[in-house]
Amino acid sequence: MSLRVKRPHVRLTAAVVALAMTTGVAVAQTATSRSGDAKPDDYERWENVREIYFPDRKIEDGAAFITLEAPYRAQDAALVPVSVKATVPRDAGWSIKTVTLLIDGNPVPLAGKFHLFDEAGGGGVEISTRVRVNEYTLIHAVAETSDGRLFSAERYVKAAGGCSAPAMKNPEQAMARLGKMRMNLPQSLPVGTPVTAQLLVSHPNHSGMQFDQISRTYVPPYFVKSIKVSYAGQPVMDVETDISLSEDPSLHFTFVPKAAGELDVQVLDSKDDVYTGEWPVTPQPAS
Amino acid sequence: MLPNMKALIGAIILFRIAGSLPAAAAPLPVEEVAAGVFVHVGVAAYADRSNKGDVANMGFIIGADAVAVIDTGNSPALARDLRDAIRQRTSLPIRYVINTHMHPDHVFGNGAFLDDRPDFVAHANYQSALMGRADAYQRRLEEDLGAEEADKAVMVPPTLTVGDKRELDLGGRPIELVAWPAGHTNNDLTVMDRTTGTLFAGDLVFQRRLPTVDGSALGWLRDLDKLTAMPAARVVPGHGPASAPWPDGAADTLRYLNTLVGDIRALQKEGGTIERASVEAAASERQHWNLFDEDNPRNAVTVFAELEWE
Incomplete structure (x- = not known):
């Protein structure tokens, strides 16, 4: 299984994908017990994945301050909501610089590497996104601190077929809004208090594993590679993404409203097309 | 055209192999809901070995010259029993096999009618939707009904597609x-x-x-708006009783979809998450449906993502 990934950001060819698919684990959808929780194999796989993304690095248990949330049994393997929360004490002397979200069992485990900046609200982190899950697997969130340490939290998810699930229930409509974005801001934007916003990017995010039986070929991978969010000219979060993100990527992130400014988003996809969006943020003065 | 022909020939060969196996012939029970209109009622459950995949309604209409079959069930064995039910009532040729959409519980019996050389009739989007999911459907059939039955199933490409409207004639009987x-x-x-x-x-x-959303909840409501305006005496639902009065027969589906959409819109308005939707949306509908706990959370997730782009 470790064959599937040699290094991060590997570009998938149809052959690699086909191999990944044939080695995929068969799945019964009916079991309701928790007996299928992580097995030794899952931890062996994590060792491989860890070595690929964090070679020769020690990863400490971050369960005490990182919470990784995902449904134990996903409703839709192609759209599994995942959130990472981390609380860092104000006097800790360090902050979280990146969070890497890994779906161990996916052909490309990296769902996203989130680079965080001060504008994201200081030491704490709150990120949500939606991912594809190709087979029952552990997922990991790995936080790297400003003083160079790594901490991880893990979760077991029962879902299968998310990467090869057919694209788009309504293909014509989906392609018509390619590159369009939405920003959902909370109604209340108090100055100086971190708030959560949601960014939606309309993009098919084809995994390269979706087989078209009519043309007898795989739909070529076509996905969002990076998302950069800035506020009032300062970076909030840069995300490196890959095929493990769901179609129409969704991202919840935090920022701290201050004097009037703009949220700017720049999205780059695998065809090197760039999409941009701006949203004015009108904060309310603290009362 | 050529790949389709190849697939068809392959399907025919497969079917002949399957056809040579001993068949446990037992005509499916059907109800005559109107003169010359027959419906077999499937059970409200997931397909499994105990119900042999008999989980969706199937029907046929007998005209003066020919027969049209509407949906063929989740397995070839079941469809052969449906064919026996037809042959108990008429020897007229089966001219059309119509699929109302590409879901396995409505199409996996198509192969049982290949010897009748009918036109296989479907929506213009049918084939691409089916083929995009063919592998997953085949795997699931194997899990649900076993490898032996799954091996016999064939996905027959349509020979007649409908992009908008079309009229067929069964001999003085237009459909x-x-x-x-x-x-x-x-x-x-x-x-x-x-x-x-x-x-x-x-x-x-x-x-x-419980209805499942595999297209568009808002589109479905728009479709029902027009469909309920079409005059008819009765409806044969895809799942449910053999027939129900029209348009009242659409009331449950409409109520569920409106509740699901309404609940999710309200939740999104207050900044609620997709996780919350999977637990809370349409919860008031639970008592009305079989398979609610199984399928409602997924509907909620699907519709949540759809409505985010409203």
Whole structure:
């Protein structure tokens, strides 16, 4: 299984994908017990994945301050909501610089590497996104601190077929809004208090594993590679993404409203097309 | 055209192999819901070995010259029993096999009718939707009914597609086909028997078994708006009783979809998450449906993502 990934950001060819698919684990959808929780194999796989993304690095248990949330049994393997929360004490002397979200069992485990900046609200982190899950697997969130340490939290998810699930229930409509974005801001934007916003990017995010039986070929991978969010000219979060993100990527992130400014988003996809969006943020003065 | 022909020939060969196996012939029980219109009622459950995949409604209409079959069930064995039920009542040729959409519980029996050389009739989007999911459907059939039964199933490409409307004739008996914009799926096709005013709505209408959203919830509501305005005496739902009065027969489906959409819109307005939707949306509908706990959370997730782009 470790064959599937040699290094991060590997570009998938149809052959690699086909191999990944044939080695995929068969799945019964009916079991309701928790007996299928992580097995030794899952931890062996994590060792491989860890070595690929964090070679020769020690990863400490971050369960005490990182919470990784995902449904134990996903409703839709192609759209599994995942959130990472981390609380860092104000006097800790360090902050979280990146969070890497890994779906161990996916052909490309990296769902996203989130680079965080001060504008994201200081030491704490709150990120949500939606991912594809190709087979029952552990997922990991790995936080790297400003003083160079790594901490991880893990979760077991029962879902299968998310990467090869057919694209788009309504293909014509989906392609018509390619590159369009939405920003959902909370109604209340108090100055100086971190708030959560949601960014939606309309993009098919084809995994390269979706087989078209009519043309007898795989739909070529076509996905969002990076998302950069800035506020009032300062970076909030840069995300490196890959095929493990769901179609129409969704991202919840935090920022701290201050004097009037703009949220700017720049999205780059695998065809090197760039999409941009701006949203004015009108904060309310603290009362 | 050529790949389709190849697939068809392959399908025919497969079917002949399957056909040589001993068949446990037992004509399916059917109800005559109107003169010359027959319906077999499937159970409101997931397909499994105990129900042999008998989980969706199937029907046929007998005209003066020919027969049309509407949906063929989840397995070839079941469809052979449906064919026996037809042959108990008429020896007229089976001229059309119509699929109301590409879901396995409505199409996996198609192969049982290949020897009749009918036209296989479907929505213009049917084939691409089916083929995009073919591998997953085949695997699931194997899990649900076992490898032996799954091996016999074939996916027959349509020989006649409908992009908008089309009329077929069974001999002094016109039947009207309408292809709908994305609703339950992106390839819903309805069949109206004008002689008796019987509307085969496919899965645009559910009763008893929870509707599943595999197309567009908003599109489905728009489709139902138009469909309920079409005059008919009765509807044959894709899941539920053999027939129900029209348009009242759509009430349960409409109520569920409106509740689901309404709850999710309200939740999104207050900044609620997709996780919350999977637990809370349409919770008031639970008592009305079979398979609610199994399928409602997924509907909620699907519709949540759809409504984010409203």
